Amino acid sequence: MEATLANSLDVRSDTRGFHVLMAGVFVLIAFGGFTPSYWARIAGGTFHAPPITHIHGILLFTWTVFYFLQTTLVASGRTPAHRAWGTAGISLFSVLICSIIATKITIVRLDDAHGFGDASRRFSAVAFCALPFIIGLFALAIANVRRPETHKRLMYVLMASLMVPALARVFLAFLAPAGAAEEGPPPAFVSVPPAWAAALLIVVAMVYDWRTRGRPHRVYVYGGLVLIVTNFLTVLFAGTQTWMSIARFLEGLGG
Numbered sequence: 001m002e003a004t005l006a007n008s009l010d011v012r013s014d015t016r017g018f019h020v021l022m023a024g025v026f027v028l029i030a031f032g033g034f035t036p037s038y039w040a041r042i043a044g045g046t047f048h049a050p051p052i053t054h055i056h057g058i059l060l061f062t063w064t065v066f067y068f069l070q071t072t073l074v075a076s077g078r079t080p081a082h083r084a085w086g087t088a089g090i091s092l093f094s095v096l097i098c099s100i101i102a103t104k105i106t107i108v109r110l111d112d113a114h115g116f117g118d119a120s121r122r123f124s125a126v127a128f129c130a131l132p133f134i135i136g137l138f139a140l141a142i143a144n145v146r147r148p149e150t151h152k153r154l155m156y157v158l159m160a161s162l163m164v165p166a167l168a169r170v171f172l173a174f175l176a177p178a179g180a181a182e183e184g185p186p187p188a189f190v191s192v193p194p195a196w197a198a199a200l201l202i203v204v205a206m207v208y209d210w211r212t213r214g215r216p217h218r219v220y221v222y223g224g225l226v227l228i229v230t231n232f233l234t235v236l237f238a239g240t241q242t243w244m245s246i247a248r249f250l251e252g253l254g255g
Helices: 002-033 035-044 051-075 079-084 086-113 117-143 148-162 164-175 188-213 218-237 241-252
Strands: none
Touching: 002 035, 002 051, 002 148, 002 164, 002 188, 035 164, 051 079, 051 086, 051 148, 079 086, 086 117, 086 241, 117 148, 117 188, 117 218, 117 241, 148 164, 148 188, 148 218, 164 188, 188 218
C-alpha cells in the first residue's frame, strides 16, 4: 500500500516536472520563433506595423510566460496561488483573443490597400478558423479546473496550438524564397507544416503519458486529431466564396 502511494507520488512529481519543462519549451518557441521577423527587425529599426501588432505581441508573450509561471506554481506545490491567479489568466486570455481578431482585421485592411486583399482574406482563414478550437479548449480547461489531470492537459494542447504562428515563422525564415514577403500573404496551405509541428508537441506529451501512465490521455489524442483536422479543413475552406464573404464581413468590422 505504501509502495503504491509512493510510486503514485513519484509519477505526479515527474509529471509536474515534465509540464514545467514543456512550458519552458513553449516560451522558447514563442520568443525564438518571432526573433527573425519581429525582435531582430525591431532591434534593427526595420519593423513597421500598426500599434495593434505590438499590443498583440506583448499579450501573446505575456500569456506564454504566464502559463510557465502557473505551471511552476503547481510544480512547487503552491496550488492555491495557482488558482488565485486563474481569474487573471481568464482576463488575459480573453484580451489576447480580442487582439488576435483586431490584428487580423487590421492586417487584411492594410493588405487590401496594397493590392493583396483577396490573398490576405484567404490567408486570414488560418487564424480565424483556429479561434473556435482555441477558445473551446480554454473553456473546457476552465470547466475542468477541479479535475487537474484533465485541466492541465487541455491547457497543454491549447499552448501547443498557440505555437503554430511562431513555428510558422521558423519555417518561413528557413524555407521561404527571398523576396517572398513583398509578394503578399502566402497561401493557406503553408500553415500545414507548422500545424503538424505543433501536433508533434502533443505527441511528445502522449509518449510521456504512455511511459508514466501506461496509456496517453484522451485529451491529447482527441486534441491532436482536432488540431490536424481543423487545419486541413481550413486550408480547403480558405479558398471558397463562403469564406471570402465572411472575411469581407469581418474586414468591414474595422470601419
